[in-house]
Amino acid sequence: MKHLLYIGNKLAHTGANPTCIDSLGLLLEGEDYRLTYASGYKHKLLRFLHMIITTAFVKKVDYVLIDTYSTTNFWYAYWVGQLCRFRKLKYIPILHGGNLPQRWQTHPKSCALLFNHAYRNVCPSFYLTQAFEQMGCPNLVIIPNPIIINDYTFKERTEIQPKLLWVRAFADLYHPAMAVQVLAALVQEFPEAELCMVGSDKDGSLEKTKKIAQDLGLNVIFPGQLSKKEWVLLSEQYDFFLNTTHFDNMPVSVIEAMSLGLVVISTRVGGIPFLIENHVDGLLVADNDVQAMNSAIQFLMKNPSEFSKITKKAREKAAFFEWERVKEKWFIIFNNRS
Structure with a gap:
């Protein structure tokens, strides 16, 4: 041994x-x-x-x-x-x-x-x-x-809702404020939109993000740190996975989201373009481009067939990490x- x-x-x-x-x-x-x-x-x-x-x-x-x-x-x-x-x-x-x-x-x-x-x-x-x-x-x-692919049940979403999920540690590096800003733009078109941000605080960014959401009067849920099993179960209530980071390599949370049937919309940084092919198994936008991420969500809300195609391709991609x-x-x- x-x-x-x-x-x-x-x-x-x-x-x-x-x-x-x-x-x-x-x-x-x-x-x-x-x-x-x-x-x-x-x-x-x-x-x-x-x-x-x-x-x-x-x-x-x-x-x-x-x-x-x-x-x-x-x-x-x-x-x-x-x-x-x-x-x-x-x-x-x-x-x-x-x-x-x-x-x-x-x-x-x-x-x-x-x-x-x-x-x-x-x-x-x-x-x-x-x-x-x-x-x-x-x-x-x-x-x-x-990942263990069987730990992530793929959910095919037939009625797409503007419900956004973000899973990462709260740190400036991962730019959590951008997710709130995206929601602020999205509610102009979809007032029922909501955002859930899962993770623990790393550098004080959690309180800053909460204050931004409160000042804007937005529907943002902060459940804190969850176990993998807990957030995977929570993911069934959401349709979009936002990855707003300034730098990244090959984040497991993104691969997990691809396995679960969420559409990943991510900043085009670091190793992300090597993981996600734009408009094939996810959508990519420029770093800190709030309007582009908002537009990507709206595009998929209005094109459910595209949403379905991307989620199925994403699940196929995730299988390579088994x-x-x-x-x-x-x-x-x-x-x-x-």
């Missing part, structure tokens, strides 16, 4: 959104891998220290998986990577940050030390693969973020076949 050390922000138990360490870790445990995790401490300094101490003293570990983001959490990955190099451990950064190419431009030496010495660099999207190839990064492997397909790519790495 192979032993994996998984480094990441394992914070779902604190009310934060589940991340790859929560989902991929459980899937690998189900395939009889033994996993050690770091870290679940909510305080950033304690979390970092736990990551470092665990990496320094873990015994008989075959691989170290490192969730790697583009903002402050990049430095967790960097220092863990350097410690792995010192201990001669095989480490594998899993590239999640949609703004990692910019990080490489601003901190080229740190990125080179982390990524150029990795056993493999796992890219969930073609977007990051292309960007990292341009930086001359070696040992790149494309492995999509996986764990039974994706896991073989991990096995190739862990069994030294690549």
Whole structure:
């Protein structure tokens, strides 16, 4: 049985959104891998220290998986990577940050030390693969973020309503205010329109978003952080899924929405155009283009046949991320076949 050390922000138990360490870790445990995790401490300094101490003293570990983001959490990955190099451990950064190419431009030496010495660099999207190839990064492997497709029942929506769903952590990076602004534009044509925004607060954006909605007198529901099972059940009441982020890679929430029969309308940023083909399995608009997102919703409200076609294509696309397909790519790495 192979032993994996998984480094990441394992914070779902604190009310934060589940991340790859929560989902991929459980899937690998189900395939009889033994996993050690770091870290679940909510305080950033304690979390970092736990990551470092665990990496320094873990015994008989075959691989170290490192969730790697583009903002402050990049430095967790960097220092863990350097410690792995010192201990001669095989480490594998899993590239999640949609703004990692910019990080490489601003901190080229740190990125080179982390990524150029990795056993493999796992890219969930073609977007990051292309960007990292341009930086001359070696040992790149494309492995999509996986889902269990049977956990998401496809609902064919026959009567389309202007009911919008947004699922993400409340942070400036994900631009939650845009979703409220889209609703404000939409109610001019569809007064019954409503918006539900699911997620925990990350940087104070939740209260700012609530205030915007209140000041505009809009029908916005804020249920807080929900489990995956809870928000999947909630999704049956909605028809459109808004992804308003400024930067993105290959968000699992978008893939899940595609599986559930919602039409995804997203900003055209980062890896999103590699996931969604405009007017085929979703709709794309420019970053921060409120009117374009509003127009996209109105177009589909008035063209239900187009709505139906897009949702069916989206479900087909989501099937490519099924764990039974994706896991073989991990096995190739862990069994030294690549």
